[in-house]
Amino acid sequence: MTQSKDIISVNFNDEDSNTSANPTFDSVLTARLSRRNILRGSIGSVATAVFGAPTLSACGSDDDAPAPAPAPAPAPSPVEKLLSFAAVAKSLEDKVTVPAGYTASIIYALGDPLRATTADYKNDGSDADFENRAGDHHDGMEWFGLGADGKASLTSNDRGLLAMNHEATTDQKLSSFFLHADGGKSTLPRPAAEVDKEVNIHGISVVEVKKAADGKWSYIKDSAFNFRLTPWSDVELSGPLRGHALAKTKYSVDAVKTRGTINNCGTGKSPWGSFLTGEENWVGYFSRSAADDAARGDKSVVALKRYGSSQGGASRHGWETAGTEDKYQRFNSSKTGTSADGSDDYRNELNTMGYIVEVDAFDKSKAAKKRSALGRFAHESAVFGKAEAGKPLAVYMGDDSRGEYIYKFVSAANWDAADATPVSRIATGDKYLDNGKLYVAKFNADGKGEWIELAMSNAAIIAYAAYKFADQADICVNTRLAADAVGATKMDRPEWCSVNPANGEVYYALTNNTSRRVDPSSSQFAPDSANPRVYKDIKGADASQEGNPNGHILRLKEDAAGSAALGFSWDVYLFGAEASASGSAINLSNLTGDQDFSSPDGLAFSPSTGICWIQTDDGAYTDVTNCMMLAALPGKVGDGAKKTLSYTKADGSKLSVDTYVGKAPAVDTLKRFLVGPAACEITGLAETPDGKALFINIQHPGETTAMANIADPTKFTSQWPSNAGYGAGKRPRSATIVITKTDGGRIGS
Numbered sequence: 043m044t045q046s047k048d049i050i051s052v053n054f055n056d057e058d059s060n061t062s063a064n065p066t067f068d069s070v071l072t073a074r075l076s077r078r079n080i081l082r083g084s085i086g087s088v089a090t091a092v093f094g095a096p097t098l099s100a101c102g103s104d105d106d107a108p109a110p111a112p113a114p115a116p117a118p119s120p121v122e123k124l125l126s127f128a129a130v131a132k133s134l135e136d137k138v139t140v141p142a143g144y145t146a147s148i149i150y151a152l153g154d155p156l157r158a159t160t161a162d163y164k165n166d167g168s169d170a171d172f173e174n175r176a177g178d179h180h181d182g183m184e185w186f187g188l189g190a191d192g193k194a195s196l197t198s199n200d201r202g203l204l205a206m207n208h209e210a211t212t213d214q215k216l217s218s219f220f221l222h223a224d225g226g227k228s229t230l231p232r233p234a235a236e237v238d239k240e241v242n243i244h245g246i247s248v249v250e251v252k253k254a255a256d257g258k259w260s261y262i263k264d265s266a267f268n269f270r271l272t273p274w275s276d277v278e279l280s281g282p283l284r285g286h287a288l289a290k291t292k293y294s295v296d297a298v299k300t301r302g303t304i305n306n307c308g309t310g311k312s313p314w315g316s317f318l319t320g321e322e323n324w325v326g327y328f329s330r331s332a333a334d335d336a337a338r339g340d341k342s343v344v345a346l347k348r349y350g351s352s353q354g355g356a357s358r359h360g361w362e363t364a365g366t367e368d369k370y371q372r373f374n375s376s377k378t379g380t381s382a383d384g385s386d387d388y389r390n391e392l393n394t395m396g397y398i399v400e401v402d403a404f405d406k407s408k409a410a411k412k413r414s415a416l417g418r419f420a421h422e423s424a425v426f427g428k429a430e431a432g433k434p435l436a437v438y439m440g441d442d443s444r445g446e447y448i449y450k451f452v453s454a455a456n457w458d459a460a461d462a463t464p465v466s467r468i469a470t471g472d473k474y475l476d477n478g479k480l481y482v483a484k485f486n487a488d489g490k491g492e493w494i495e496l497a498m499s500n501a502a503i504i505a506y507a508a509y510k511f512a513d514q515a516d517i518c519v520n521t522r523l524a525a526d527a528v529g530a531t532k533m534d535r536p537e538w539c540s541v542n543p544a545n546g547e548v549y550y551a552l553t554n555n556t557s558r559r560v561d562p563s564s565s566q567f568a569p570d571s572a573n574p575r576v577y578k579d580i581k582g583a584d585a586s587q588e589g590n591p592n593g594h595i596l597r598l599k600e601d602a603a604g605s606a607a608l609g610f611s612w613d614v615y616l617f618g619a620e621a622s623a624s625g626s627a628i629n630l631s632n633l634t635g636d637q638d639f640s641s642p643d644g645l646a647f648s649p650s651t652g653i654c655w656i657q658t659d660d661g662a663y664t665d666v667t668n669c670m671m672l673a674a675l676p677g678k679v680g681d682g683a684k685k686t687l688s689y690t691k692a693d694g695s696k697l698s699v700d701t702y703v704g705k706a707p708a709v710d711t712l713k714r715f716l717v718g719p720a721a722c723e724i725t726g727l728a729e730t731p732d733g734k735a736l737f738i739n740i741q742h743p744g745e746t747t748a749m750a751n752i753a754d755p756t757k758f759t760s761q762w763p764s765n766a767g768y769g770a771g772k773r774p775r776s777a778t779i780v781i782t783k784t785d786g787g788r789i790g791s
């Protein structure tokens with residue numbers, strides 16, 4: 043979705059609620075593939091940076107971490123030039139467009155069965171049994187290779203698991219209307235039969251995909267690896283929150299577990315091969331009664347408000363009204379019980395939501411764990427910095443709401459390369475993700491920045507008047523309040539991040555911020571160096587889009603200490619803009635018509651090619667084009683120049699903002715690669731190790747359809763993917779597509 047949720051009042055239809063996958067940096071894989079790039083004469087920047095000048099001595103060697111199933115050597119393609127494809131034009135057509143020489147195939151859509159005994163999806167609102175089907179709003183996604191022996195493989199290119207998020211659902215007036223034959227009931231109470239479907243299309247799915255001898259990919263309906271994790275699955279609490287009073291509920295009086303995961307957006311992949319999924323706009327699913335503040339009468343009211351939960355606030359779908367069963371009542375986060383500790387109600391339920399959750403994609407019998415040490419907020423992706431033996435691991439994260447922050451977790455344990463092929467992935471996660479330091483970013487006007495630790499040892503946190511922290515678990519649960527206390531920089535909605543395998547620099551998509559103003563109200567934000575633009579964008583006849591409607595991509599370079607650094611330098615790699623705004627203080631990156639974009643969201647570097655893939659989730663430029671994906675070959679922090687933006691305030695005084703603009707892209711370093719169908723967002727990115735199959739997700743095509751038109755497919759704003767020949771019915775469906783190249787080359791060449 044394309045709008046944003048406010049800190050104070052929640053807009054449930056808001057985009058802070060939609061999402062996607064980001065490829066993460068797996069150093070083992072990257073090292074292996076970068077070496078392969080050397081052999082293939084690819085552009086070399088990645089390989090050169092990692093290994094120094096290419097040498098033939100690297101040929102044929104395979105001295106990386108042990109791999110279960112070495113792949114055959116790829117065919118050399120000495121003439122490969124990345125970004126040599128012809129740019130795709132902006133488009134409003136209801137289809138997926140890719141460059142000439144490429145094919146996009148639909149392989150896995152909402153409702154597709156995940157076991158042999160589940161019926162095919164009829165797509166007419168009569169389907170049920172969603173705990174055994176693909177969920178809705180496919181989002182962040184990661185690839186987990188499977189060898190011929192059925193075990194994890196770092197090198198398999200023709201068989202693997204896709205682990206993906208199912209963030210949300212296309213809804214109006216409470217109902218996920220495309221799931222119900224008549225559009226569903228849009229008043230309270232909600233029918234249990236409708237709610238059971240709506241709950242179960244959330245969470246994650248893991249699905250096996252395979253390439254046939256003819257080169258065609260498909261998902262395997264009866265694979266024993268397939269599984270769903272829904273908002274009703276058991277999930278363990280881990281880290282400082284485990285066993286803590288803040289997590290006591292009727293469901294877990296000893297505070298060790300909760301039900302499920304919800305509104306999962308960005309993803310991550312750990313260096314030990316587990317799947318990480320971020321819980322983003324979880325608050326909106328839970329109601330709170332009109333008199334709950336007084337009933338509580340304690341500091342939890344401050345905490346709830348900071349996360350957007352106001353008393354009397356309705357929930358997004360009204361699931362708590364579906365019955366007296368505990369599984370519905372858990373969506374009522376009011377204090378309803380008489381206990382002193384919350385063990386007889388769900389007053390603490392929201393403290394068990396908002397985390398990075400670790401899942402073993404290869405083993406559905408292993409309980410997923412919420413890694414509370416990484417903080418609680420509207421999580422997007424969780425991306426590892428380069429894993430170096432003997433040094434701590436860094437995990438980069440963002441909080442996607444207007445004016446929220448950028449975070450880093452640094453593990454207490456130092457990386458042991460033997461953990462790249464662990465006996466137990468979840469136990470390895472215990473080692474690296476339950477103990478460490480949590481930092482928030484402050485960006486300074488001189489192009490430098492600092493990581494500020496969020497800990498009880500920080501005097502600013504102890505002295506914070508608005509909320510008195512009890513201990514580190516309290517900081518991990520109320521991360522936003524702790525970051526407020528230390529003066530972190532309010533950003534333009536941090537979406538996914540990714541690490542450039544060439545040099546370790548960290549890229550963050552800052553999707554947009556409609557609350558940035560030269561003369562801000564108390565709920566708005568003045569421009570600053572890292573979020574420097576304030577302007578009006580015209581959309582058709584609508585001139586009301588103000589602030590930073592098109593977003594930007596910021597990048598940072600850690601100081602010499604690397605993952606554990608307390609300081610960094612930064613610049614803005616790209617500013618989103620319409621090409622027609624060239625020459626202004628808007629199109630600061632001089633984007634051309636083949637490059638212009640708005641609202642970057644998904645962001646992922648390919649470990650194979652080093653291409654930075656940029657995906658959009660936009661509502662500003664959608665009068666001209668559907669959402670898109672671009673391919674980029676970025677430079678590095680500091681390759682551009684300082685620029686001073688000048689604003690005039692209402693009182694006539696001047697406001698000057700210094701920022702740092704990366705080198706403008708050339709025609710062959712940034713190109714539009716794909717445009718999606720109508721009213722969708724592009725998200726999720728995973729690829730095979732050889733870089734020859736790229737999986738992405740098309741989320742919520744046709745989301746602008748009016749619920750009243752449920753019976754008339756001609757009035758759906760999209761009929762994708764049925765109009766591309768996939769599946770029954772005309773109702774639009776979120777789906778995974780795979781992109782391949784006709785000549786068998788790598789994607790993006």
Ligand code: FEO
Binds near residue numbers: 307
């Ligand atoms: Fe999940 Fe903020 O997009």
Ligand code: CA
Binds near residue numbers: 059307659725
């Ligand atoms: Ca998104």
Ligand code: CA
Binds near residue numbers: 579580581582620663
């Ligand atoms: Ca416009």
Ligand code: CA
Binds near residue numbers: 043060061537553659
């Ligand atoms: Ca978004």
